[in-house]
Amino acid sequence: MYPFNPNKPTLYTSKTCPFAHRTVICLAETGVDYETIYINLRDKPEWYPLINPASKVPAMRLTSGDILVESLIISEYLSELYPQAGLMPEDPFDKYRIRIFIENFSANLQTSPYVLLRNGDNDSKHAKLNELVNKLHQLNKLLMESSPEGPFFLGEKFTLADIATFPFIERLFMAAKLLGMSIENISGLERFYQWSDAIRNRPSYKSTVASYDELAASYKRHIPK
Ligand SMILES: N[C@@H](CCC(=O)N[C@@H](CS)C(=O)NCC(=O)O)C(=O)O
Incomplete structure (x- = not known):
């Protein structure tokens, strides 16, 4: 098994990764409460492929147990889930x-x-x-x-x-x-x-x-x- 917070979304990320930073900014804009788990990209935990078979960050586990990958797609997902944040216009x-x-x-x-x-x-x-x-x-x-x-x-x-x-x-x-x-x-x-x-x-x-x-x-x- 792998670590996650059952009560809020869990983001698997790295502070220096530009792809992961996209997701982190979106989450900050929406104001959603989430758990951060930092992945050491030079020495990934053996459980990480269970989260993302491509073994890349970011990945986000929802409280439903579903896991989202690919920074742009996660960003679009968040923009649709929280339209009030205005990250994607309606037009x-x-x-x-x-x-x-x-x-x-x-x-x-x-x-x-x-x-x-x-x-x-x-x-x-x-x-x-x-x-x-x-x-x-x-x-x-x-x-x-x-x-x-x-x-x-x-x-x-x-x-x-x-x-x-x-x-x-x-x-x-x-x-x-x-x-x-x-x-x-x-x-x-x-x-x-x-x-x-x-x-x-x-x-x-x-x-x-x-x-x-x-x-x-x-x-x-x-x-x-
Ligand atoms: N297309 C992916 C790219 C993510 C990506 O390349 N992340 C890098 C860090 S910046 C990574 O996890 N590298 C680990 C590896 O390739 O083993 C996305 O947009 O999420």
């Missing part, structure tokens, strides 16, 4: 806009922290960072087109568009810094920085994000030796 076209934004992000920027760190042992890291900055300009453009005034993707509303994507950008900021580079203060990325600052100031984000030191300690293993 079908706004839903489409959020989903296509996440899809585009997944294809272009989701792996960016890992890509940068994998090139972190040689001079090609500067060229890699330039490629990623070009993608951040594209992201800045998408944010401008969606809501010129911001601060979030959909303007005043904090939604799954922000929650599903920014955890990876947090790790991109960290990866650049860890390699002695930076993605701060780049001209033309003003809307991107406005978006980043607004998310970092959101209580559900601020109270759950891992520190730079925690992230750096966990991600430095991606830099080739």
